[in-house]
Amino acid sequence: MDQYPIPLPKSPVRDWSQLPLDPLSSIFMKLGAIEILMSAGLVCRSWLAAARTPELWRFVDMTRHKLVFLKNVGTMCAMAKVAIDRSGGRMESFWAQQFVTSELLDYIASRANSLKSIRLIACLYISDTSLVRVAEKCPLLEEIECSYHARPAEFYGYVGNVRPQLKRLRIHVEKGYDSDEIEREMEEERRQQLGSDEEDEDEETEEESFEAWEARKNKDAFAIAESLHELRLLQMAGNSLTNKGLYAILDGCPHLECLDISSCSNLPLDNKLRARCARLKHVWLPGQLNRVRCPDLHVIREHEGEDYSNI
Template structure:
């Protein structure tokens, strides 16, 4: 129930290049929004808590959006397994991947590395307080993502070994978030090395990770060139 002018505008595919899907939308509405982009979708946020149709929407989008550059999955019910991997291989232009609170397995991350060579931003937020050191994710990133510029590993159980590998193999890295990484010890030369290499460093004991809205606003400021992260 809109005016004719708005109805004409709403049918323009460029109106649907960026979409946000959450629990207020039905599955049919989500599919319709993807269809309206006519294959031109470049950014999508999926915050659907229904495991069944949330993953169904991810698959539906991947089949119709090969130009996608930004993907955020903010759904506690998602399991980043086979369906996720099947979707990622269809997104070769992906530059931004954000999966807050979701565990990305080594196998899934390897598929991301192989399928998305243009990836520049990777946000992996885990629940902290893991007592066991695990550098597997850090080593995959170091060996397979040399083009990364922005990396968030909040709560990951990597140690100094994993961090050094990332610093060695990711020469373009500018932003590194290590908040709540309890096995990282930045005393001595490692902190000096990070400060020399990284423009914007969040240490393990810095204040807790920001909300999705705060993260989104910060990214806008960083991209604008009007914001100096050293003086945040």
């Protein structure tokens, strides 16, 4: 008689929807905001309930994810608003890349009184007024980033007026940023709008003095030095400041600990200035090859997270 192996008993099917709220929330903590909004929170009712726990939304990071580059601005802003609403006013950090608009900043300003950090990576649809309003309406704010999009020097004065206790400012731009070229493009656009795009060959252009050139290059540095005396961290890689502007920052921001001035092409540092910089805990200088690792100076790149596999 043939003998057949006795089949093993079937393992009971685990019902993941019945997980208690506390361990489920702990699992969700390890996911990013976009994963919760687009996948985990949509599995079932119990998971949706867990996804609405305000504690999950204290730190909202919507950077370095492929969907940032695939979804349209309206969809991403709608997702961000859901995250803000779910925080119940407890959101402490909001980091976003590419999609943020002035309207979304106004939404944050009206609903995030606990905000301590806002980092905006290559967000081109925001106005200075809206970002200053966030600084004004969020009394606990300590960190602002608006990188890869140059802002006028007056912006730093406005921020200093409403939030003088700001601790961290990140305003780095793309390596190779040419402020003169940007100004020329803006002037050309203005001329075209006025209908005077043809150059007058007879018109003589007055040569700019070195003093005027230096003052123009240091507008950002002077505004920061005059307005933000409590800074501990300053990232302004690629800025146009000169040695004079750097001296102003070191004098005007006496509590500064971390400084990133890499890729700043107008900084021929002398020994005296290098000695001043050496007093800081962490400093990244132009042309420096061996940088001391500093997590606080970690840069989120403009296109970091974009999926190039289908290109």
